[in-house]
Amino acid sequence: MDEPVILRESEHGLHREMIAYEALRVLTRLDEAGYQAYLCGGGVRDLLLGRKPKDFDVATDARPEEVKKIFRNCRIIGRRFKLAHVFFRDVIIETATFRALLDNPPPEAEDVPLPSRRHTDVPDPTFATRGGVIVRDNVYGTPEEDARRRDFTINGLFYNIADGSIIDYVGGLKDLEHRVLRVIGDPETRFHEDPVRMVRAVRIASQLDFEIERHAREAIVKMCGELGSSSRERLHEEMLKILNCGCALKVFERSWRKGLFQTIYPPFSAWLQGPDRHEAMNWVKKALRQFDVWKQAGLKPMPALQHALLFGPYIEGMAGGFAAEGMPEFEAILQAVNTVLRDKANLTQIPKAVVFDVERILGIQVQMNKSSGQSKYASRLRHRNGFQEALVYLKFASGVDPARKELLARWMAPSHEPSAPPPRKHEHEPRHEHGPHPGHGQSHGHESHG
Ligand code: ATP
Ligand code: MG
Numbered sequence: 001m002d003e004p005v006i007l008r009e010s011e012h013g014l015h016r017e018m019i020a021y022e023a024l025r026v027l028t029r030l031d032e033a034g035y036q037a038y039l040c041g042g043g044v045r046d047l048l049l050g051r052k053p054k055d056f057d058v059a060t061d062a063r064p065e066e067v068k069k070i071f072r073n074c075r076i077i078g079r080r081f082k083l084a085h086v087f088f089r090d091v092i093i094e095t096a097t098f099r100a101l102l103d104n105p106p107p108e109a110e111d112v113p114l115p116s117r118r119h120t121d122v123p124d125p126t127f128a129t130r131g132g133v134i135v136r137d138n139v140y141g142t143p144e145e146d147a148r149r150r151d152f153t154i155n156g157l158f159y160n161i162a163d164g165s166i167i168d169y170v171g172g173l174k175d176l177e178h179r180v181l182r183v184i185g186d187p188e189t190r191f192h193e194d195p196v197r198m199v200r201a202v203r204i205a206s207q208l209d210f211e212i213e214r215h216a217r218e219a220i221v222k223m224c225g226e227l228g229s230s231s232r233e234r235l236h237e238e239m240l241k242i243l244n245c246g247c248a249l250k251v252f253e254r255s256w257r258k259g260l261f262q263t264i265y266p267p268f269s270a271w272l273q274g275p276d277r278h279e280a281m282n283w284v285k286k287a288l289r290q291f292d293v294w295k296q297a298g299l300k301p302m303p304a305l306q307h308a309l310l311f312g313p314y315i316e317g318m319a320g321g322f323a324a325e326g327m328p329e330f331e332a333i334l335q336a337v338n339t340v341l342r343d344k345a346n347l348t349q350i351p352k353a354v355v356f357d358v359e360r361i362l363g364i365q366v367q368m369n370k371s372s373g374q375s376k377y378a379s380r381l382r383h384r385n386g387f388q389e390a391l392v393y394l395k396f397a398s399g400v401d402p403a404r405k406e407l408l409a410r411w412m413a414p415s416h417e418p419s420a421p422p423p424r425k426h427e428h429e430p431r432h433e434h435g436p437h438p439g440h441g442q443s444h445g446h447e448s449h450g
Helices: 021-032 042-048 064-070 143-148 172-178 187-193 196-208 214-229 232-243 248-258 260-264 266-272 277-296 303-324 329-341 352-369 376-382 387-400 402-412
Strands: 005-007 037-040 057-060 074-077 083-087 092-097 157-160 165-168
Touching: 021 037, 021 057, 021 064, 021 092, 037 042, 042 157, 042 172, 064 074, 064 083, 064 092, 143 157, 143 165, 157 172, 165 172, 187 196, 187 214, 196 214, 196 232, 196 248, 196 260, 214 248, 214 260, 232 248, 232 303, 248 260, 248 277, 260 266, 266 277, 266 303, 277 303, 277 387, 303 329, 303 352, 303 387, 329 352, 352 376, 352 387, 352 402, 387 402
Parallel strands: 057 092
Antiparallel strands: 005 165, 037 057, 037 157, 074 083, 083 092, 157 165
8 A cells, every 4th residue: 555645734734723613622632532533525625725614524543432432422323334423512523433445335325224225236345355254344444445435536635633734645635736636546436336426526526616537527428327326315415515515507517518417307408408498598507506696695595495496497387288288277386396306217306395395486486476466365375385485486587587577576566465464674585504594494595686
């Protein structure tokens, strides 16, 4: 095994004050207890690039039970490969014991209960052999093995709290400097092991404005079909990360060029290439740009609002077809939401609650269209769950499609209905990401279109 490149504290730009208090506390307490304690993953990468990390992960030679002895606020999670979660008021620091190369199944192989796994061919490392000998308990490894089982070289760097050095087993420093996203090991092998890495590659390269190394790029184009064997739940999570990464439009454009997006959403993609493709693409790109604007403003829209905006005209077009065949309009929109979002041809599993909220957002469009905006019915509608998101949808839609401007004006006019409560000044104001409901919350925002 090769010697790592080591940069001393004075030779790189990552200083301990840059690390979030909670992660620093985990690192120093492990270090004081005599363990190796490394900051790893995206945290190291982003700090070296002068970016604000999304989260901090820790790698250590302490076993999860040993981590638990040090931190009262700690829970061990995971079925076979156990991880320690150290809890603080608003964050969890994931603390993982160095992991062996052999123990490298895709995350769904262990986080998701077996019945919902699509993979049946994930090699179970519990029974993997080394030189013909079955190595049952060999899930923990050396720091080098832990670096090599990671996805990309720039994600395989360690910051050692003991002396402030950066330890690089995988050539990540060089790739950071040249702004290249390179797979650790052979791209085809690593993508076959876990196809979600292809989606991660496109997202992370777009976020950092890095070039994907040629072999990996070619492998993605060739292998995107393998995404069909990844867990649908994980792909949905990955899609949410894309929608909220701050450069959703760029990720979409890059993954469209590679055929990756088309693999994940085949019928929707076919529609995007159909007779109305210009309007369709225009809408989708505007929606994605809107997500980027929200992110920039520190806002976190509901996943349902994002799904409504992304798939809206496709769903509404389909509903129009159902209605033309005689289905009542409201029923038609619900039917279309379900046809589009629950389509088994999609590789993502959109949770039921999200589908239900999209039904609300698009259903309310139909109801708004039927009302003057001033009746008793209208005032009840204004208080219905999902109305605020529906209004954000309408504002967005009228920015793209002028035919909806009149409807928007009707609903933006002050309500004269006596039973309606006085308009609240901040009613439509989006909530901030760091507000009272962090994470995938209820909050939403809007940009004015017009
Ligand atoms: P982000 O900014 O989105 O958090 P990240 O690189 O930190 O990016 P995480 O999902 O937080 O992504 O993962 C933390 C680290 O775990 C990664 O940097 C990488 O080293 C490793 N990792 C994550 N997913 C995989 C995977 N599918 N295969 C191999 N290693 C992975
Ligand atoms: Mg991270």
